[in-house]
Amino acid sequence: MDDGYRNTNLYQGGRDTNQVSDDYRYQDGNYEGYTPNDGYYRGGDEPTHEEDAQSDVTEGHDEDDEVYEGEYQGIPHPDDIKAKQKQRAPAGDDDYRDRADLMAERMEDEEQLAHQYENIIEECGHGRFQWTLFFVLGLALMADGVELFVVGFVLPSAEKDMCLSSSNKGMLGLIVYLGMMVGAVMLGGLADKLGRKKCLIISLSINAAFAFLSSFVQGYGFFLFCRLISGLGIGGSLPIVFAYFSEFLSREKRGEHLSWLCMFWMIGGIFASAMAWSIIPHYGWGFSMGTKYHFHSWRVFVLVCSLPCIASLVALKFMPESPRFLLEMGKHDEAWMILKHVHDTNMRAKGEPERVFTVSYIKTPKQVDEFIEIQSSTGTWYQRWLVRITTTFKQVWDNVLYCLTAQYRMNTLILAVVWFTMALSYYGLIVWFPDMIRYLQEEAYESRVKIFDEEEVSHFTFNFTLENQIHRNGEYRNDKFIGMKFKEVRFEDSLFEECYFEDVTSSETFFENCTIISTVFYNTDLYEHKFINCRLINSTFLKEKEGCHMDFEEDNDFLIYLVSFLGSLSVLPGNIISALLMDKIGRIKMIGGSMLISAVCCFFLFFGNSESAMIGWQCLFCGASIAAWNALDVITVELYPTDKRATAFGILNGLCKFGAILGNSIFASFVGITKVVPILLASSALVGGGLLALRLPETRDQVLM
Numbered sequence: 001m002d003d004g005y006r007n008t009n010l011y012q013g014g015r016d017t018n019q020v021s022d023d024y025r026y027q028d029g030n031y032e033g034y035t036p037n038d039g040y041y042r043g044g045d046e047p048t049h050e051e052d053a054q055s056d057v058t059e060g061h062d063e064d065d066e067v068y069e070g071e072y073q074g075i076p077h078p079d080d081i082k083a084k085q086k087q088r089a090p091a092g093d094d095d096y097r098d099r100a101d102l103m104a105e106r107m108e109d110e111e112q113l114a115h116q117y118e119n120i121i122e123e124c125g126h127g128r129f130q131w132t133l134f135f136v137l138g139l140a141l142m143a144d145g146v147e148l149f150v151v152g153f154v155l156p157s158a159e160k161d162m163c164l165s166s167s168n169k170g171m172l173g174l175i176v177y178l179g180m181m182v183g184a185v186m187l188g189g190l191a192d193k194l195g196r197k198k199c200l201i202i203s204l205s206i207n208a209a210f211a212f213l214s215s216f217v218q219g220y221g222f223f224l225f226c227r228l229i230s231g232l233g234i235g236g237s238l239p240i241v242f243a244y245f246s247e248f249l250s251r252e253k254r255g256e257h258l259s260w261l262c263m264f265w266m267i268g269g270i271f272a273s274a275m276a277w278s279i280i281p282h283y284g285w286g287f288s289m290g291t292k293y294h295f296h297s298w299r300v301f302v303l304v305c306s307l308p309c310i311a312s313l314v315a316l317k318f319m320p321e322s323p324r325f326l327l328e329m330g331k332h333d334e335a336w337m338i339l340k341h342v343h344d345t346n347m348r349a350k351g352e353p354e355r356v357f358t359v360s361y362i363k364t365p366k367q368v369d370e371f372i373e374i375q376s377s378t379g380t381w382y383q384r385w386l387v388r389i390t391t392t393f394k395q396v397w398d399n400v401l402y403c404l405t406a407q408y409r410m411n412t413l414i415l416a417v418v419w420f421t422m423a424l425s426y427y428g429l430i431v432w433f434p435d436m437i438r439y440l441q442e443e444a445y446e447s448r449v450k451i452f453d454e455e456e457v458s459h460f461t462f463n464f465t466l467e468n469q470i471h472r473n474g475e476y477r478n479d480k481f482i483g484m485k486f487k488e489v490r491f492e493d494s495l496f497e498e499c500y501f502e503d504v505t506s507s508e509t510f511f512e513n514c515t516i517i518s519t520v521f522y523n524t525d526l527y528e529h530k531f532i533n534c535r536l537i538n539s540t541f542l543k544e545k546e547g548c549h550m551d552f553e554e555d556n557d558f559l560i561y562l563v564s565f566l567g568s569l570s571v572l573p574g575n576i577i578s579a580l581l582m583d584k585i586g587r588i589k590m591i592g593g594s595m596l597i598s599a600v601c602c603f604f605l606f607f608g609n610s611e612s613a614m615i616g617w618q619c620l621f622c623g624a625s626i627a628a629w630n631a632l633d634v635i636t637v638e639l640y641p642t643d644k645r646a647t648a649f650g651i652l653n654g655l656c657k658f659g660a661i662l663g664n665s666i667f668a669s670f671v672g673i674t675k676v677v678p679i680l681l682a683s684s685a686l687v688g689g690g691l692l693a694l695r696l697p698e699t700r701d702q703v704l705m
Contacts, residue, residue, distance in 0.1 A: 111705070113327060113363040118703040120339055120359055121250045126257075127346030130248055134257065136319055137241045138264035139312035140204060145268020146305045147207070147234045149564060151176055151227065152434075153276040156560070157298035162220045170668075174661055175224055177427075179231025180238075181657035187236025188650015189396035192643055196244040196322045199646075203240060204313040206233030208306055215302035216295070234309070235657065239649035246637045246645075247324035248342065251703055255587065258637065259579035259630045266575060266626075268308065269568030275304050277561040324704070328643045330364050399647040403640070411639050412648065414696055416655055419632060421689030422595065423656040425682040426625055428663025429602075432678055433618040434563050435671040437611050441559075445488075501526065505545070563615055570619035574626035586698050587635040594628035595690030602683040606675065628690075638699035 155169055164172070183203065191199040207230050214226035242258060249257055279301045323335035323342075340357045347355040403412050451470045458477040467487040474494040481501045486509035497517045504524040510532055517537045525545040578590060601621045608614040640648040667678045 113365060114703045114705045116363055117324060117327070118251055120362065121248070123358065124339060124343040125346040125350070126250065126253050128349035129342045129345040130253075130257070133245060133248060133319055134261060136312060136315040137245050138261055138267075139308045139315065140200065140237050140241050141261060141264040142268035142271065143204070143207065143306075143309035143312060144234050144238055145265040145568075146272045146308060147176060147180075147211075147231060149269055149272035149276075150211075150302060150305050152564070153272065153280065153560070154298040154302060157280060157296065158223075161296060161298075162218075162223065164220060168220060172224060172227065173431075174664060175228045176231040177657045177661045177664070179228040179233075180235030181654045181661070183232035183235030183237075184239055184650045184657065185654040186232075186650070188239035188653070189399060189647045190392070191236075191240045191243065191646035191650075192325075192399055193392055193395050196240055196247075196325055196646070197316065197319060198321070200237060200240045200244065201313065201316055203233050203236035204309050204316070206230070207237070208233075208309045208313055211306040211309065212303065215299040215306075235653070236650070239646045239653050242633050242637050243646040243649060244322055246704060247322040247642065251701070252583065254638070254704070255582035255634050255700055256579050258634045259575065259582050262626075262630045262633060263572075263575045263579075266568050266571045270565060271308070272305060273561050273565035273568060276301055277565070279304065324642050327362060327364050332362060332364050336362060396647065399644050400651060402644055403648045403651060408640065408644075408648075411696060412652075414692055415632075415636060415639070415652055418591065418595075418689045418693045418696075419652045419656045420659040421685040422625070422628060422632065423659030424663040424666075425598070425602075425685045426629075426663070427660035428667035428678065429618075429621060429682055430567070431664045432667040432671065433567070433614060434560060435668055436608070436675075437559065437563060437614050439672050440609075440611055440614070449488075506530070559611075563618070566615060567618055567622050570623045571626040572623075574623045575630065578627035578630045582631065582634060583700055586700050587631045587638075588694060588696055588698050590631035591628050591635070591693040591696075592690045594625060594631065595686045595693065598625040598628065599683040599686035599690065602679050602686065605679050608675075625686075635696065635699055638702060638704065639697070641705040 151172055155164075155172065158164065158172075159169055162168075183206075187199050187203050190202075210226045210230040210233065214223055214230060217223050217226060241261070245261060246254055246258060280298050282297045320338040320341065321334070323338040326332075326335035326338070336359070339359065339362075343355075343357040344353075347353055402408070445468060449468050449470060451472065452474065453472050455471065455474045457474070457479055459479065461480040461482060462484050463482050465485045465487060466489050469488075470490045470492065471494055472492045474491065475497075476495065476499055477497045479496075479499045481499065481504055483503045486504065486506040488507065489509045491511045491514055493512070494514045495517075496514065496519050499516075499519045500522075501520070501524050502522045504521075504526060506525055509526075510530050511526075511534050512532045514531070514534045515537070516531075516534060516539050519539045520542065521540065521544075522542045523545060524541075527544065574594075578594075582590060598621055601617065601624050604620070605614075605617050608617050636649050636652055637645060666681070670677050
């Protein structure tokens with residue numbers, strides 16, 4: 001490799017100087033072997049010529065606005081510096097260098113940049129800028145938390161409006177995870193090529209648009225499609241948020257503040273529970289247009305749940321792109337201006353506006369990507385766009401494959417197993433807990449059933465509610481059932497003669513082996529499928545109630561919201577502990593310890609034979625497992641280089657959502673059958689994942705590559 005190609009002319013005090021030597025080494029955060037005029041950022045308090053180069057825009061001008069020697073005339077771009085040397089170097093130098101040499105040079109550049117960037121972020125400090133970005137990205141993470149709860153909260157009401165069967169409801173619950181899985185992989189990969197801010201805006205825009213639209217659509221198919229695309233959008237936000245925020249944090253702050261950021265997922269769950277509790281029960285909050293279009297309170301709730309996403313989207317417009325990403329793309333000047341803005345914002349907030357940003361040049365890695373740009377006069381517009389899109393996705397695919405190369409293969413496979421086992425256990429149990437609580441409620445309800453045998457009733461008017469009753473071998477003659485409701489009522493082997501049913505509503509009510517003679521049914525929802533093996537003689541059905549011909553379970557809405565609220569709130573202690581200890585005990589111990597403690601909590605579920613006990617164990621499990629989630633987010637960000645970070649996070653988070661889909665399906669199928677399989681499956685997965693996580697490298701002392 002030609003040394004003449006590697007040397008650079010660096011800006012110092014308005015004069016070009018030649019780099020003395022490339023022989024240097026990095027020790028303890030400082031570069032050794034550099035002369036003071038090397039042009040690289042160097043820590044320390046001793047003055048350098050760089051400070052002279054940071055004069056104010058007006059400094060160095062005389063009355064005639066003439067420039068004299070020593071004036072700061074701009075930021076020297078690395079490409080401009082290298083261009084001067086290329087004029088002196090043999091032409092076509094790169095033509096004889098293979099890609100392996102170029103990649104080796106780029107990796108060396110990236111290592112230099114990583115250490116230099118860490119020092120620059122430390123100089124910028126941690127202050128107002130990071131806290132502003134913290135809340136902006138926190139709203140995006142909050143929107144992700146809300147998205148997981150929306151469908152579960154609206155199903156009891158939406159199933160009646162859309163006449164959903166059990167399979168329809170199951171698909172609606174899983175479709176959000178499917179969208180998140182695709183969005184995490186796709187948008188996470190694009191964020192490493194198009195930029196963090198741009199892709200996060202795309203992600204949030206998709207979520208906000210389709211979440212808003214889903215509140216107005218009436219049909220099940222269109223609603224399902226809207227929630228799928230909405231999930232795709234918000235699924236892409238999670239890997240981008242953590243990659244984006246981590247690139248503004250120093251090594252000493254990264255673990256703690258990424259953990260604090262995770263609290264917004266908890267806030268999203270609390271927000272969704274509180275809004276559902278306060279909005280959905282008010283069924284009259286809405287409007288109707290004729291008999292076909294209805295906008296009930298659950299649709300208002302869906303609209304309100306899109307507010308965090310919209311707020312984050314608006315605020316994000318005022319945030320800059322990640323300077324670390326820009327440097328990877330070779331955009332030196334843009335990155336320098338953003339870092340200077342971060343520095344000046346924090347210094348003004350600290351009351352030190354006179355502090356000067358002392359960096360004049362930042363190392364940029366050699367660009368080796370071959371991106372084809374077609375001129376506007378070449379081909380048609382769709383051909384140009386097709387080339388751009390295919391080239392971008394090829395680069396994304398190359399990034400995906402890079403995560404499986406020898407350097408990262410083992411870490412990627414271990415992380416994949418840990419993410420998957422954590423998701424399988426956590427999301428499986430999160431669905432299993434409310435289903436088990438509902439099952440315990442049903443058992444208690446059925447134990448209170450009233451049975452009436454061989455009763456004879458004649459010339460009586462029923463105008464009240466019959467609930468949780470079984471009537472066997474009864475005889476009802478000349479009776480009237482007017483303006484009443486049947487709830488969980490069964491008539492078996494009974495006789496109805498010359499009776500009259502008017503304005504009757506029913507839920508889980510059936511007539512089995514009954515004989516019905518000369519009876520009139522007017523404006524009722526006693527449809528044909530509710531008469532099982534019955535004989536209908538001279539009976540008439542007039543003006544059946546319109547709407548869905550299905551029975552729906554009467555859910556205890558209050559309990560559903562309470563369980564979700566307490567489950568979300570229970571992770572607060574775990575969030576605080578993980579944030580305070582993340583940088584003290586390390587990521588690996590945090591993951592392993594949290595998963596093993598969560599596995600122990602699973603065994604206590606064998607003693608959960610009541611609603612209160614199940615709620616208590618759910619809170620304990622959620623509180624213990626949140627530390628592992630936070631540490632997983634942090635270590636995933638730190639294990640991969642900047643140009644692969646969001647891609648790797650997206651792949652692993654997509655695998656996490658696949659685990660959630662499997663967990664939901666498997667655990668729900670055992671409700672009411674046995675508790676042994678879900679508990680053993682969850683605890684085994686947690687133990688295996690926790691032990692395997694101990695083989696990952698510790699990253700708390702690493703700079704962000």
